Amino acid sequence: MNPSPEETTQLLQKAAQCYVEAGWLAEACRVWEQIGEYKQAAESYEQLSNWSKAAHCYQQTQNWSNAARCYLMCEQPQAAADCWLQAGEPLKALWIWADNLQQVYRVQAELSNFVAQTQIQALERQLIIARCQASSSQKKESALILKEQLNPLLKLLTPTQQHLYQWALKIAEVLTRPDLTALIYATAYKAKMPNICQQWEQWAIATLGDATGVPKQEPTDKLATYEFEVVTVNRRGEIINRVWQQGKYFSEPLENGINLEMVYIRGGTFIMGSPADEKDSYDDERPQHQVTVQPFYMGKYQVTQTQWRIVANLPKIERDLDLNLSIKGENCPVESVTWEDIVEFCARLSKVTGKEYRLPSEAEWEYACRAGTTTPFHYGETISSDLANYDARSTYAQEPAREYRRERTPVGRFPPNGFGLYDMHGNVYEWCADPWHDSYEGAPKDGSVWLENGNDNYRVIRGGAYLDDLKECRSAFRYQQKIRALPFETGSPTVLRRAGFRVCDVVRRT
Numbered sequence: 001m002n003p004s005p006e007e008t009t010q011l012l013q014k015a016a017q018c019y020v021e022a023g024w025l026a027e028a029c030r031v032w033e034q035i036g037e038y039k040q041a042a043e044s045y046e047q048l049s050n051w052s053k054a055a056h057c058y059q060q061t062q063n064w065s066n067a068a069r070c071y072l073m074c075e076q077p078q079a080a081a082d083c084w085l086q087a088g089e090p091l092k093a094l095w096i097w098a099d100n101l102q103q104v105y106r107v108q109a110e111l112s113n114f115v116a117q118t119q120i121q122a123l124e125r126q127l128i129i130a131r132c133q134a135s136s137s138q139k140k141e142s143a144l145i146l147k148e149q150l151n152p153l154l155k156l157l158t159p160t161q162q163h164l165y166q167w168a169l170k171i172a173e174v175l176t177r178p179d180l181t182a183l184i185y186a187t188a189y190k191a192k193m194p195n196i197c198q199q200w201e202q203w204a205i206a207t208l209g210d211a212t213g214v215p216k217q218e219p220t221d222k223l224a225t226y227e228f229e230v231v232t233v234n235r236r237g238e239i240i241n242r243v244w245q246q247g248k249y250f251s252e253p254l255e256n257g258i259n260l261e262m263v264y265i266r267g268g269t270f271i272m273g274s275p276a277d278e279k280d281s282y283d284d285e286r287p288q289h290q291v292t293v294q295p296f297y298m299g300k301y302q303v304t305q306t307q308w309r310i311v312a313n314l315p316k317i318e319r320d321l322d323l324n325l326s327i328k329g330e331n332c333p334v335e336s337v338t339w340e341d342i343v344e345f346c347a348r349l350s351k352v353t354g355k356e357y358r359l360p361s362e363a364e365w366e367y368a369c370r371a372g373t374t375t376p377f378h379y380g381e382t383i384s385s386d387l388a389n390y391d392a393r394s395t396y397a398q399e400p401a402r403e404y405r406r407e408r409t410p411v412g413r414f415p416p417n418g419f420g421l422y423d424m425h426g427n428v429y430e431w432c433a434d435p436w437h438d439s440y441e442g443a444p445k446d447g448s449v450w451l452e453n454g455n456d457n458y459r460v461i462r463g464g465a466y467l468d469d470l471k472e473c474r475s476a477f478r479y480q481q482k483i484r485a486l487p488f489e490t491g492s493p494t495v496l497r498r499a500g501f502r503v504c505d506v507v508r509r510t
């Protein structure tokens with residue numbers, strides 16, 4: 001007897017669930033589309049970074065705003081504009097025509113017939129006019145409009161209306177007016193936008209080379225939470241999406257107001273390693289395999305030179321530690337640090353605090369780096385030098401080559417990933433606890449340190465560094481570094497100058 005339509009649907013739902021449990025999300029999405037479960041398919045396609053499929057499924061559910069967002073992620077601005085029109089957001093469609101598609105005459109024609117119904121619409125309309133003028137010969141007029149809209153911006157700006165100041169920032173960028181950019185940041189600061197001080201400081205350092213005058217974040221009683229902005233880029237390295245996230249952390253006091261900030265990393269399952277078709281990937285990053293990681297804490301930043309010196313002054317456990325490993329730069333990550341020195345660092349810190357500080361396993365590191373993404377970088381298909389510290393003369397997708405810095409940068413300078421961790425790509429390599437294995441054949445599935453059948457003379461380092469090409473900064477990239485001389489060798493192994501680390505701590509269950 002053939003099953004009824006209802007029974008067929010139930011069987012397909014079970015099949016989709018089996019695909020999910022096996023880690024085959026693409027197959028699950030295909031089944032969900034077949035039975036009309038478009039919402040589930042859309043959300044899962046987003047997890048796979050298949051933005052085009054996600055947008056199509058969101059359209060099937062008439063979730064036009066999410067469809068527009070996904071179309072922007074896959075660089076289909078016209079489709080995104082069409083969806084904003086369907087969502088009843090004509091001004092957001094006009095912004096895309098003005099900013100992404102440079103259809104200035106079309107925008108001007110549409111605006112001539114548009115009557116603003118709210119104060120926000122009136123502000124949006126003025127910003128779109130200014131954006132059109134910024135692309136034409138009317139730059140002075142554009143700047144004047146932008147200045148005039150700062151008071152309305154201050155009045156109307158809320159965390160749910162972040163696009164208002166993002167639009168304003170884009171106009172100032174097109175005008176190449178850092179003075180206006182600073183005014184917009186100041187307006188957002190007065191409006192108490194979350195995390196604005198950090199964004200302002202990052203921009204000031206990157207653009208002006210100096211953050212003097214940028215206000216510090218106001219103190220808060222909620223020390224267990226923090227907000228941060230996560231950005232996604234397209235293949236040209238251009239930011240196409242910004243999302244605010246909230247993280248949890250605790251501060252480990254060290255000395256004289258210096259703290260070690262430890263971020264809570266929720267547990268979960270992910271696919272570790274790179275697919276065979278990932279550009280510039282290596283065989284040692286395969287086979288891809290599913291890993292389930294338990295919750296843990298991880299350093300928000302790479303351990304700095306200041307933090308290193310404080311802990312290196314603590315009582316010795318097994319070996320002496322050099323107080324001055326790196327060149328000057330108090331808030332820069334410590335480097336030229338050996339794996340065995342880090343073990344001593346963690347032992348001293350653990351003894352003083354009563355906690356269990358350690359290096360991450362290789363699986364924990366990649367899980368934390370990806371933060372739910374499956375693209376080569378947690379930012380997307382590539383990176384730009386505005387987002388990480390690497391040899392920016394190299395390129396990966398379609399982003400332009402840039403001058404590279406040739407030195408470390410202070411921790412926390414660039415936007416974090418979805419877990420609120422900074423500098424997971426570039427700056428300095430990060431040691432992991434695992435001995436080196438030539439592939440993932442037989443790797444643990446529980447995220448633990450892989451001790452069996454490895455080469456104990458080498459340990460894994462991840463993340464790339466300031467001297468490295470983009471391919472070495474990928475989420476899946478792994479490299480072996482010698483930690484001790486082999487029996488036939490004399491002396492100690494060469495210390496990798498650009499190797500640093502961040503620490504982890506266990507989640508204590510009550």
